[in-house]
Amino acid sequence: MDELILYTEHFNFYYGNFHALKNISMGMEAHKVTALIGPSGCGKSTFLRSLNRMNDIIPGTRVEGKVIFDGNDIYEKNVDVVDLRRKIGMVFQKSNPFPKSIFDNVAYGLYINGERNKSIIADRVEESLTGAALWDEVKDRLDKSALDLSGGQQQRLCIARALAIKPEIILMDEPASALDPIATQKIEELIFELKNEYTIVIVTHNMQQAARVSDFTAFFYLGELIEFGDTERIFTNPKLKKTEDYVTGRFG
Amino acid sequence: MQNRKHKNKAVILRQLRENIIERFFQVNGLFAVIVLVGIFSLLLIEGLPALQSLGLKEFFLNRIWDPTSFERESYGLLSMIVSTLMVTLGAMVIAVPLGILCAAYIADIAKPRVREIIKPVIEILAGIPSVVIGFMGIIVVGPMLAKIFGTSNGLNAMNGSILLAVMSLPTIISISEDAILAVPQEFKNASLALGATRWQTLVRVTIPAAMSGIIASVMLGMGRAIGETMTVLMATGNAPAMPGGFFDSVRTMTATIAIELGETVQGGIHYKSLFVIGFVLFLMTFVVNLVSDVVLQKYQKVSR
Ligand SMILES: Nc1ncnc2c1ncn2[C@@H]1O[C@H](COP(=O)(O)OP(=O)(O)OP(=O)(O)O)[C@@H](O)[C@H]1O
Ligand SMILES: [Mg+2]
Numbered sequence A: 001m002d003e004l005i006l007y008t009e010h011f012n013f014y015y016g017n018f019h020a021l022k023n024i025s026m027g028m029e030a031h032k033v034t035a036l037i038g039p040s041g042c043g044k045s046t047f048l049r050s051l052n053r054m055n056d057i058i059p060g061t062r063v064e065g066k067v068i069f070d071g072n073d074i075y076e077k078n079v080d081v082v083d084l085r086r087k088i089g090m091v092f093q094k095s096n097p098f099p100k101s102i103f104d105n106v107a108y109g110l111y112i113n114g115e116r117n118k119s120i121i122a123d124r125v126e127e128s129l130t131g132a133a134l135w136d137e138v139k140d141r142l143d144k145s146a147l148d149l150s151g152g153q154q155q156r157l158c159i160a161r162a163l164a165i166k167p168e169i170i171l172m173d174e175p176a177s178a179l180d181p182i183a184t185q186k187i188e189e190l191i192f193e194l195k196n197e198y199t200i201v202i203v204t205h206n207m208q209q210a211a212r213v214s215d216f217t218a219f220f221y222l223g224e225l226i227e228f229g230d231t232e233r234i235f236t237n238p239k240l241k242k243t244e245d246y247v248t249g250r251f252g
Numbered sequence B: 001m002q003n004r005k006h007k008n009k010a011v012i013l014r015q016l017r018e019n020i021i022e023r024f025f026q027v028n029g030l031f032a033v034i035v036l037v038g039i040f041s042l043l044l045i046e047g048l049p050a051l052q053s054l055g056l057k058e059f060f061l062n063r064i065w066d067p068t069s070f071e072r073e074s075y076g077l078l079s080m081i082v083s084t085l086m087v088t089l090g091a092m093v094i095a096v097p098l099g100i101l102c103a104a105y106i107a108d109i110a111k112p113r114v115r116e117i118i119k120p121v122i123e124i125l126a127g128i129p130s131v132v133i134g135f136m137g138i139i140v141v142g143p144m145l146a147k148i149f150g151t152s153n154g155l156n157a158m159n160g161s162i163l164l165a166v167m168s169l170p171t172i173i174s175i176s177e178d179a180i181l182a183v184p185q186e187f188k189n190a191s192l193a194l195g196a197t198r199w200q201t202l203v204r205v206t207i208p209a210a211m212s213g214i215i216a217s218v219m220l221g222m223g224r225a226i227g228e229t230m231t232v233l234m235a236t237g238n239a240p241a242m243p244g245g246f247f248d249s250v251r252t253m254t255a256t257i258a259i260e261l262g263e264t265v266q267g268g269i270h271y272k273s274l275f276v277i278g279f280v281l282f283l284m285t286f287v288v289n290l291v292s293d294v295v296l297q298k299y300q301k302v303s304r
Helices: A044-051 A081-087 A102-112 A118-131 A135-141 A151-164 A181-194 A207-213 A231-236 A241-247 B002-061 B078-109 B112-127 B130-149 B157-181 B185-193 B198-209 B211-227 B230-235 B253-263 B269-303
Strands: A004-015 A018-024 A027-029 A033-037 A061-069 A088-091 A169-173 A199-203 A216-221 A224-230
Touching: A004 A044, A004 A199, A018 A044, A018 A224, A027 A199, A033 A044, A033 A207, A044 A061, A044 A088, A044 A169, A044 A199, A081 A088, A088 A151, A102 A118, A102 A151, A102 B198, A118 A135, A118 A151, A135 A151, A151 A169, A151 A181, A151 B185, A181 A199, A181 A207, A207 A231, A216 A231, A216 A241, A224 A231, A224 A241, A231 A241, B002 B269, B078 B112, B078 B157, B078 B198, B078 B211, B078 B253, B078 B269, B112 B157, B130 B157, B130 B230, B157 B211, B157 B230, B185 B198, B198 B211, B211 B269, B230 B253, B253 B269
Parallel strands: A033 A199, A033 A216, A088 A169, A169 A199
Antiparallel strands: A004 A018, A004 A027, A004 A061, A216 A224
């Protein structure tokens, strides 16, 4: 294996008494796309949110084990969550642009980081929108409300917003699940582009999508990591019967 | 064919019902407008003779209000307009930041247990009669102000502002709180995931997203403050002169009407000029609402 930018060691997650993730140990390679697949409720989103501590917001949750990023456990006491989330960005299943202008949406992350230089912000906004393959569609209406964009455009805007603060890793939770095939294809092409600069972890219910965009695939089932490996191998030659059944659509 | 005819009948019935419901709402809306126009005309009709015989100049350029003077009767509204504006704006300066912070705290930060205690307290605050608040102004806030600022008594514009702030706070807090609670969690998640602190998220995302509701709450609170009579009558000292500052005793428009209406000859010029005050007050609240509408629309254009 190449360099692991992020990995978990015997990671457990609890919602109150409910044991949602059981002893997960896996790693993400830098500049690769790792897909998380598995039936609904198996813990994919929970796992994803554990990687940038977005689960902290949910009251009554608890973790055991380690998540190592840049050599340090992100659940250590002295870790600055704010700083962590700036380095590990997130795109949500339901696109959630702020009720602000397109420009302000992308600039938001820069603003809260204390960036006030107008030309730097403007440059970065253009760069991010270009990076998210949205620039040409919105460059003439940057001051219009983001909520007037189509669903697919909104999702790409959310990706641009995440790119603007130049994270190292981008977590995506079913980013294309609410989109039509064309918008989905755009997002997939985008992911392919993005992996040159970023490490991507993506949750998806779409087997073809996982096969198309990812380098590695992790199959989750009932809170456990069943199988993890090269995407090609997982889809063509899985070791376990359960994985095979799932990727071939025999259950799920 | 039979079937289609049957269907048509159902459709017609449904449309009829929709029509009736729509008419019902129209009538209700119309009724509100009629009442409003009625009040407007009443004030105008009652006040017009005074306006005509004394002239706008007397009302709006004369600085003195002294309708019972032996030498020269004066009908200048300026001092009480300024007093009303001062007391109201003073109240808003106190109540708006406090109200929004309080609402944000209750909606976004407080633990459920704390929230359960604070909410009813605020509701009780809203239900306290204005006489009681005025009483507090006389026996608590007044002496306190006098002590702190070394004035002879505390019955002044400042006192009125503080009390009106207290009275408009429940309105501002509860409506703002609803608006803040209504902001979808997704916005907050997006902000937090970008590395914003909780505080940044509150100030830059949650509150702006709730802004139209917050503005509405402020306008309602302000409406309450402008129109409040008993409290200011009791707590501001009622000197009918142009105030020089917040530590001067003032007499607002509402207080003037309440004090003098009973002492005047019905139908006399003094009596009628009190209706002119009422009319101007009406216009002022009208302007407040108009301005808030414009602000709201401008705001929604950006955020939508
Ligand atoms: N906030 C929460 N409180 C309590 N339990 C939760 C919470 N969120 C998720 N769970 C539970 O944790 C388990 C894993 O949920 P999670 O959302 O991670 O699944 P998922 O794999 O992302 O499913 P889907 O594919 O439907 O999005 C589920 O059993 C779910 O009911
Ligand atoms: Mg999920």
